Amino acid sequence: MGKDTGSRGRRQSELSDGELEVLKVLWEGRSNTVREVMERLHASGRKLAYTTVLTFMNRLEQKGYVKSDKAGLAYVYRAKRSRELVTSTKLRAMVEQLFDGAAAPMVLQLMKSENFSRDEIEAFRKLIDELDAEG
Amino acid sequence: MGKDTGSRGRRQSELSDGELEVLKVLWEGRSNTVREVMERLHASGRKLAYTTVLTFMNRLEQKGYVKSDKAGLAYVYRAKRSRELVTSTKLRAMVEQLFDGAAAPMVLQLMKSENFSRDEIEAFRKLIDELDAEG
DNA sequence: GCGGGAGTACTACAAGTGTCGTAGATTCTT
DNA sequence: AAGAATCTACGACACTTGTAGTACTCCCGC
Numbered sequence: 212m213g214k215d216t217g218s219r220g221r222r223q224s225e226l227s228d229g230e231l232e233v234l235k236v237l238w239e240g241r242s243n244t245v246r247e248v249m250e251r252l253h254a255s256g257r258k259l260a261y262t263t264v265l266t267f268m269n270r271l272e273q274k275g276y277v278k279s280d281k282a283g284l285a286y287v288y289r290a291k292r293s294r295e296l297v298t299s300t301k302l303r304a305m306v307e308q309l310f311d312g313a314a315a316p317m318v319l320q321l322m323k324s325e326n327f328s329r330d331e332i333e334a335f336r337k338l339i340d341e342l343d344a345e346g
Numbered sequence: 347m348g349k350d351t352g353s354r355g356r357r358q359s360e361l362s363d364g365e366l367e368v369l370k371v372l373w374e375g376r377s378n379t380v381r382e383v384m385e386r387l388h389a390s391g392r393k394l395a396y397t398t399v400l401t402f403m404n405r406l407e408q409k410g411y412v413k414s415d416k417a418g419l420a421y422v423y424r425a426k427r428s429r430e431l432v433t434s435t436k437l438r439a440m441v442e443q444l445f446d447g448a449a450a451p452m453v454l455q456l457m458k459s460e461n462f463s464r465d466e467i468e469a470f471r472k473l474i475d476e477l478d479a480e481g
Numbered sequence: 482g483c484g485g486g487a488g489t490a491c492t493a494c495a496a497g498t499g500t501c502g503t504a505g506a507t508t509c510t511t
Numbered sequence: 512a513a514g515a516a517t518c519t520a521c522g523a524c525a526c527t528t529g530t531a532g533t534a535c536t537c538c539c540g541c
Binding site: 362363364365394395396397398401402405419 | 527528530531532
Binding site: 228260283284 | 496497498500501502507508509
């Protein structure tokens with residue numbers, strides 16, 4: 212019953228939710244020791260143990276999202292991939308996954324479902340005009 | 347070394363990637379037995395064992411995304427949550443996760459990074475005008 | 482009235498994830 | 512230098528997810 216010796220069950224191993232939470236803090240900070248990141252997380256209401264944050268930082272490093280240098284006592288971490296890169300990668304994945312690669316329907320749905328202010332709408336229009344000008 | 351008897355490590359249990367793949371097929375189909383879903387997945391290049399598809403359908407049902415009725419021999423599944431609902435929920439989660447709740451920057455980034463055609467841009471402009479008119 | 486095929490239920494299991502505890506190393510304080 | 516405060520390394524463990532095998536059930540044709 213279910214010997215199951217084959218090799219199944221792997222995944223892509225990308226940025227996970229928890230790792231992203233930590234990475235976001237790294238993007239904001241300049242110095243970024245584990246303790247500082249933990250404190251900033253606590254400050255924004257996210258309570259995690261020191262070692263949990265450490266685990267995330269390590270995993271982020273293994274996955275190539277950050278790098279660390281020993282600065283005296285502790286390691287200091289810096290993001291290797293920018294927020295823009297990560298967000299656009301995630302957005303692209305979303306487009307593929309939910310809209311089969313068609314980004315326009317996604318934008319349309321967003322524009323419809325989110326309630327944007329006049330100012331925001333104006334910003335959209337402005338950008339559209341620019342894009343249109345370039346072609 | 348790490349007795350660790352506490353209760354940690356749970357998650358929200360939401361729609362997973364594999365489940366979504368199957369759900370997307372359900373959204374398209376009318377009849378939707380396990381076998382049919384599997385065949386349509388195969389047709390689009392996604393090879394999964396019958397029981398794997400079954401597992402996803404069951405998990406989808408447990409999570410409330412689909413319901414099933416025994417139609418003679420086999421169960422027939424129908425989606426309980428519409429594509430629109432699911433996509434907008436996922437999009438909202440994305441907005442929260444990546445843009446701290448601000449949808450406008452996400453739309454802007456999409457408009458910049460994806461290369462939209464004139465027609466698509468025209469569609470955006472049209473929608474914007476409508477939104478603007480309502481206000 | 483039974484064998485075969487379709488279908489479902491149950492089990493399994495590896496990798497990934499969230500969450501941390503503990504032990505050992507290093508450094509700061511007195 | 513002893514003890515305190517910090518850090519990191521390593522392990523641990525429950526739950527999820529992707530993926531599927533096996534066993535049991537039910538009906539159909541012979």
